[in-house]
Amino acid sequence: MKKVILLTVLAAIVVGFFYFDLHRLLTLEGLKSGLTQFESWRGAQPALIGGAFLLLYVLVTALSLPGAAVMTLAAGALFGLLWGTVIVSFASTIGATLAFLVSRYLLHDAVQKRFGDRLKSVNEGIKKDGAFYLFTLRLVPVFPFFLINLLMGLTPIRVATFYWVSQLGMLAGTLVYVNAGTQLAQLDSLSGILSPSLLSSFALLGLFPLIAKKMLSVIKARRIYARYPKPRHFDRNLIVIGAGAGGLVTAYIAAAVKAKVTLIEAHKMGGDCLNYGCVPSKALIKSAKLAHQMRHAGHYGLEDTNPEFSFRKVIQRVHEVIARIEPHDSIERYQDLGVEVIQGYANLVDPWTVEIKCIDGSIQHLTSRAIVLATGARPFVPPLQGIEEVGYVTSDTLWDEFAKLDEAPKRLVVLGGGPIGCELAQSFARLGSQVTQVEMAPRIMIREDQAVSELAKASLEHDGVAVLTHHKALRCEKDGDRKCLVVAHNGEEKNIEFDVLLCAVGRVARLQGYGLEKLGIETNRTIVTNDYLETLYPNIFAAGDVAGPYQFTHTAAHQAWYAAVNALFGQFKKFKVDYRVIPWTIFIDPEVARVGLNEQEAREKGIAVEMTRYELDDLDRAITDGAAKGFVKVLTEPGKDRILGVTIVGEYAGDLMAEFVLAMRYGLGLNKILGTIHAYPTWAEANKYVAGEWKRAHAPQRVLVWLEKYHNWRRGYAPKKHTDNTTI
Structure with missing residues (x-):
């Protein structure tokens, strides 16, 4: 109601302004005709007229009324260059700030609520460099100042920042107009003030902040690099440390554009995804799913069969799958692509020099124009008392440890209810293990909607997994051959015996051993980078899990393009990483895939959404495949078909998601999908x-x-009355 009242009052003032022809007083002709009277008033009571003039100027500017330019001329004619400039400078800034505050009060919340997702990058840019952008706009009078006032009110820029930047930025234009006002008699039109040459001068002046920003970045870089002697010549254009997804794609791109690039890897090519994560886990999931289908063959009209298998052979197949994919990421392939591959441990000596301790014992030093850190992540092992005594495996080590076993662990405790923990818990349960999954949070897969978590939990429990949520691991105990995990639930402790403990509580970036501390490169769980993936040193970049914010192979490859291009061509053009459309899939059965917002995030962020859901038990192909469970849930802007997020639970959910990812990336709505x-x-x-x-x-x-009605008429029927008296 307050907003309605304020809007009504403002509208009444504006209407009255035009209804009583007051706008004619704020034209050049009106000013000239009344100048003699104004001067006599000012001569009689200078302070009163000066104050009244200031208040009137504030009102005109605050209401975004036409005439501010003429009033600036009047200030020069009445008060001279000095006092005219002072009055106009403060009056215009105060009025602009009032217009800014009115816009913020009336429109900010509504605009941010409706378009917040689209404006996210704008808001982040304003928070970071709002003063710089505003100053640039204020220096160039080509942009209407009243429009700048109103639009800035829709952004998160601070009021104080808006005020002082506006006062400083508008000063040059104020001086020009006030000075012109001192020569008012010679002016025939406002165009005489802003000639093409003067506008060009202002435009050039508007480039000053850009030039200044570039100079500041150069000065900052020089200060950062000051204590390191820069090589006159470089051995490489690019050195990449780490041969996981991020490092491999970075090196590939560099070689494709004929840069001289060296890739350094201390362990296995392909990184975690090939050797410990995506590839082996999906191979295991496939074997476990087949065993599950054999047990439930009656579902397909066959006889249920208890699968007989060697667990050792299952794990052997996992290693065979890795070996079959290895050539895609091999040293030989990348050398054929033009990448020099060195096996060894890399350490940053200075911003351009890398020391490599090769696996053959030799030490090599290479200099490079740019360096990309793609060192990946490792499993996090919680510091539980007694965990080292009882022993444990992680998603990295289990493949080699379990290769020694003839059968799956009889009692397996999986610590963690995230994607990795859920995938492995279900797989080992299907392969015959008695699996207990322990999660401290109220539900597994806590980042997904509650309905998704509940469906996933039901699926795991159907396969025999004992899912214990709200259970906090306290310590591990060992008594002879007996090993157990002590957990707390509702204030009580209980013991869970196990043969093998699998830690799957997340992964942490590999930050140690690369010389980051010595160079002062900031880390905070990951390497701290800017929007261009640059670290403290503009020539050192980070990509993949070590850079965050997502720990997905496809995100690492996505970042790699930006790292490679910015590292090699950043002196001409740099690109900000685009994280707007990042999909992911959790490969339990049924699969869970998501891109963009879900309902939980929409509520937390206060974003209005409309939800549309389709149940897969209605899909013909799902019925024929005997997998008619799950759903497709799409969030859109209320009343519009623009997709804000999609969650799919069901068979092949990860594959189905690709169409929505494409649609969101290129702004295609549900109508386009329906018409395909x-x-x-x-x-x-x-x-x-x-x-x-x-x-x-x-x-x-x-x-x-x-x-x-039309079709009834075409058939020759007269309109009939419904029982509720509505005509058809």
């Missing part, structure tokens, strides 16, 4: 059907009523 032909019968039809559900919910009901 999907082959029948396929799982991809689920995407079309959820779009159809949205369309049905937004059918034009009034038009349909009239269409029904």
Whole structure:
């Protein structure tokens, strides 16, 4: 109500201003005709007229009324260059700030609520460099100042910052207009003030902040590099440390553009994904799923069969899958692509020099124009009392440890309810282990919507996993051959005996052993970088898990493009990393895939969304495959088909997500998906059907009523009355 009242008052003032022809007083002709009277008033009471003039100027500016330019001329004519400049400088800034505050009060919340997702990058840029952007705009009078006032009110820039930057930025233009006002008699039109040459001068002046910013960055870089002698010549254009997804793609891109690049890896090519994560876990999941299907063959009209298998052979197959994919990431392949590969441990000596302790014992020093750190992450092992005594495996070590076993661990405790813990818990349960999963949080997969977590928990429990949420691991105990994990639940302790403890509570970036501390490169769980993946030193970049914010192989590869291009061509053009559309999949059965917002995040961020859901038990292909469970859930802008986020739970969810990722990346809405032909019968039809559900919910009901009347008329029927007296 307060906003409505304020808006009404402002509208009344503006209407009155034009209704009583007051705007004519603020034209050049009106000013000239009344100048003699104004001067006599000013001569009689200078302080009163000066104060009244200031207040009137504030009012005109605050209401964004036309005439501020003429009033600036009047200030020069009435008060001279000095006092005219002082009055206008303060009056224009105060008025601009009031317009800014009115815009913020009336429109900011509504605009941010409706367009907050689209404005995220703008808001972040304003928070970081708002003063710089505003100063640049204020120096260039080509941009209407009243529009700048109103638009800035929609951003998160601080009021104090807006005020002082506006006063400083508008000073040059104020001086020009006030000075012109001192020669008012010679002016025939406002265009005489802002000639093309003067506008060009202002435009050049507007470049000053950009030049100044560039100079400041050069000065800052010189200060950072001051204690290190820069080589006159460089051995390489780029050195990449780490041969995981981020490092491999970075090196590949550099070689593709004919840069001289060296890739350094201390252990295995392919990094965690190939050797310990994505590849081996998915191979294990496939074997476990087949064993599960054999036990439930009756579901497909066959006889249930208890699968007989050697656990050692299952793990052997995992290693065979790794070996088959290894050539894709091998030293030989990358050398053929033009990448020099060195096996050894890399350490930063200075911002351009890397010391390499090769695995053959030799030491090598290389200099490079740019360096990319892609050192990856490792499993986090919680500091539980007694954990070293009882022993444990992680998602990295289990593949070698379990290769020694003839059968799956009889009693396996999985510590952690995230994606890795859930995938492995289900797989080992299907391969015959008695699995207990311990999660401290109220539910597993805590980042997903509650309905997704509950469905995942039900699926795991159906496969025999004992899922213990709200259970905090306290310590490990060992008594002879007996090993147990002590947990707390509802204030009580209980023991969980196990044969093998699997730690799957997350991964932490590899930050030690690369010389980061010596160079002062800031770390905070990950290496701290800017939007261009630059560290403290503009020629040293980070990509992949070690840089965050996502620990996905595909995100590491995505970052690698930015790291490579900014490292090699940043002197011409640098690119900010785009994290707007990042998908991920949790490969339990059924799979869980997501991109963008879910309902939980939308609530936390206060973003209004509309939810459309399609149940997969209605999909023909899901029914024929005996996997009719799960759903496709799409969040859109209320009343619009623009996709804000998608969650899919079901068979091949990760594959189905690709269409939505493409749509979100290129601004395609649900109407476009609905209008795309999907082959029948396929799982991809689920995407079309959820779009159809949205369309049905937004059918034009009034038009349909009239269409029904039209078709009745075409058949020769007169309109009939419903029982509720509505005409059809």
